[in-house]
Amino acid sequence: MSALITGRELRVLLATIVVVALILFPIYWMVVTAHLPTTIVLSRVPPLLPPLAEMSFDAFGRALLRRPFLVWMGNTMIVAVGSTLLSLVIATLAGYSLSRYRSRMQEYSGLALLVSKMLPGSLIVIPFFIMASRAGMIDSRFALILANTSVGVPFATWMMKSYFDAIPREIDAAATIDGCTRLQALWHVVLPIARPGLTAAAIYLFIVAWADFVFARTLINSPDLWTLTTGLASFVGEHGVDWPGLMAAGTLSMVPIFILFVLLEPYLVSGMAAGAVK
């Protein structure tokens, strides 16, 4: 009978557990702080292992009631879902075009998408702000969705292109011979096969939009329209920060991302080298 686990495997497992524990310590500390009363948290000798008897969900209650946390979460959700859907439609069509048709136009567009993926970010927000002010679109969720789309489309297009590249062209050809138009072939035949790629791109876009801070902070003034990131950042620099409350808010804001990341992670490991998220 062979052992279930070799000595070497056990050593690697233990080493990995130590490394993962070190990596996750900041998240552990956030979650523990969120479950403790302020009297224990604001101490010169904070307990490294949480005293179970003292743990409670009080800070979560404060985060939800004293701050418009649910409003921020709702705003973030609207913007993230809106920009994910918009980017996904645009990027899927473009990715298919780049994958199936090769011409000068395709090459230049691919290059333009690549460059726009590398350069902008915190700089593009200045002209964005000016354009939005002129168009009277400060405090507009739509402007925020468009801003996030500008970041999402270049990424997702390349992600979808590499996914379509893996689907043989013969499949589209067979569908058109059977009487489908090319758009029908894409919709009824290719997209169902590409569903894992669509899911991965959607999750990726959602995580990026959920994290946006620079656009939300600049294009939104009214506190009613703040997103989670602007809301969380507003705690910083306050006198006497409610750390358990802030950590509870942070924990809650991380939950959806955590779930989505678990779904996305296998794709990232196999896809990054293949050129997906480059």
Add this chain to the structure above:
Amino acid sequence: MNNDRGFALMLLAPALICVIGLVGWPMAQIVTFSFVEGKGLNVLDTAGRSWGIGNYVSVLSDGETWESALTTLYYVVGSVGPAFLIGLGVALLLNQNFPLRRALRCLALLPWAAPGVLVSIIFLWLFDPSYGVVNYLLRITGISNEDIGWFTNEDTALYAVLIPSIWKSFPFFALTILGALQTIPEDLYEAADIDGANKLQAFVNVTWPGIRGPAILAIILNALWALREFDIIFATTGGGPFRVTETLGIRAYTEAFSYFELGRASTLGVLTIAFALLFVLIARRPLQKEFF
């Protein structure tokens, strides 16, 4: 075949509108504004514009610009270097065979998904001068008894900003390298073993050639991202104290939205983009090899 081209273009059109309207046009605006002379919000005043290179003269002759450029360089090198090494180590570890590998791999890479602002507040709390766990650990291990204000002290702020940046960016390296490691055929290691190669020799001759392309690409991309990093620096220190963490990106933002010097801010933006382009130009060869 003309019909085909029309269809291909039709599919591409929304993306092109998006890139031209939401990336190209704003970039053109930045360049335009950088040549509009005058103070404050004058650039928005379309009637009374006067054109010139005044902004460039004022920005380039300002010693603070060069200090920010140097800070940017420190920030890029100081975050990308360690993040790469940690990412490489984690990838090599996670590429081994062991039970629970899938779950542990997922947990190890989780920081990648954490929003920058959330990362900032977590580290502000960890590094809190009076109640932070970092100062507590330093106290009980006898390393330092002071209440170090990591983010507010001139001497430590840049390091304090680098740590969350590294924590958030190492998983990208680990992911990229892990993906590349999985494409290296097992028999290459067996051959190296038969040839009597030790672990280091196997790494240099088998592993590294297999991951070099993606690794270099990841370094370049991360350097570009670090160059324009905003969330973590802005949410932790805002560029302070005494501008020691003020990179060019933060400086451009402050000029625009704290001083409303849109001309100067645009000029800084153009210079940062030029900086990035120069960098891409230097790194052209490996980029071409990986992309095309």
